[in-house]
Amino acid sequence: MQQRDVSPIHWQVGEATLTTLSDGYFQVPLEHLIVNAPMEKVLEVQHSALRSNPPRIDVNAYLVRIPGHGPVLIDTGGGSQLMASMGKVPSALRSAGVSQDSIQTVILTHLHGDHCGGLVDLKGNASFPNAEIVLHKAEAAYWLHSNLNEVPDRKTFEFVRQMMAPYEKRTRLIEAGEVVPGILSVPLPGHTPGHTGYRIGSGSSSVLIWGDIVHVPAVQSAHVNAGTAMDVDPALAVKTRKETFRQAAEEGFFVAGMHLEFPGLAQLRSEGDGYRILAGHWIAMQG
Numbered sequence: 411m412q413q414r415d416v417s418p419i420h421w422q423v424g425e426a427t428l429t430t431l432s433d434g435y436f437q438v439p440l441e442h443l444i445v446n447a448p449m450e451k452v453l454e455v456q457h458s459a460l461r462s463n464p465p466r467i468d469v470n471a472y473l474v475r476i477p478g479h480g481p482v483l484i485d486t487g488g489g490s491q492l493m494a495s496m497g498k499v500p501s502a503l504r505s506a507g508v509s510q511d512s513i514q515t516v517i518l519t520h521l522h523g524d525h526c527g528g529l530v531d532l533k534g535n536a537s538f539p540n541a542e543i544v545l546h547k548a549e550a551a552y553w554l555h556s557n558l559n560e561v562p563d564r565k566t567f568e569f570v571r572q573m574m575a576p577y578e579k580r581t582r583l584i585e586a587g588e589v590v591p592g593i594l595s596v597p598l599p600g601h602t603p604g605h606t607g608y609r610i611g612s613g614s615s616s617v618l619i620w621g622d623i624v625h626v627p628a629v630q631s632a633h634v635n636a637g638t639a640m641d642v643d644p645a646l647a648v649k650t651r652k653e654t655f656r657q658a659a660e661e662g663f664f665v666a667g668m669h670l671e672f673p674g675l676a677q678l679r680s681e682g683d684g685y686r687i688l689a690g691h692w693i694a695m696q697g
């Protein structure tokens with residue numbers, strides 16, 4: 411089956427309206443993607459969840475509208491330059507009635523290409539000409555200030571720097587705490603050094619946008635130790651995933667994720683040695 415463009419889906423979280431924007435998807439064979447879990451078991455779980463190999467990995471971005479602040483975009487998707495199957499965030503924003511010019515803040519979970527690749531358009535211009543960029547200071551240190559002669563994959567680092575360049579003068583580095591009114595940063599290091607989640611609202615009706623805590627939800631919820639080849643610090647990524655899963659299951663808050671299956675909102679329940687990710691109910695709203 412081919413994917414067609416999908417409409418944005420909206421959620422009300424306290425005073426905020428959270429909108430899932432589909433950027434598209436990408437595919438990598440599980441054998442190249444998943445590490446630290448027996449491949450036989452990985453394939454078995456994926457198969458029994460009626461999911462394919464290579465998996466279709468959804469790429470989501472999130473729009474947050476909070477009274478008193480301009481529209482906030484959390485991650486930008488991969489843009490059109492990486493893969494033809496991504497780059498749908500601009501049209502999803504239009505469907506939500508929000509122009510790229512009106513985005514006041516772009517908050518980034520981390521700087522992998524499928525999250526920051528939409529910062530610059532095909533002509534090399536800033537896709538969000540009036541936006542301030544917000545990201546964790548450890549993420550900026552790793553991708554923007556490492557010595558290029560010492561990094562594992564120079565091309566990836568160069569791509570990130572190209573994406574961030576137009577925003578150099580309007581980038582704000584953060585740690586834990588409130589980053590714009592109503593949105594709290596929650597460092598979730600491991601996948602990358604400054605990988606960060608963002609929390610909207612409080613209590614069990616709040617949402618933690620957890621970035622890349624999972625790439626293949628069925629597999630990594632059942633096998634919590636299963637990481638990905640892209641994890642910069644694999645052991646820390648496992649520790650962070652375990653802790654985040656535990657909290658989400660115990661406290662019952664919602665999670666949203668860039669690679670959760672669209673529309674990308676879920677709750678967790680512990681099951682056996684692992685967890686189960688249950689899709690949240692959604693409602694479609696106008697604009």
Ligand SMILES: [Zn+2]
Binds near residue numbers: 522524525622668669
């Ligand atoms: Zn990702």
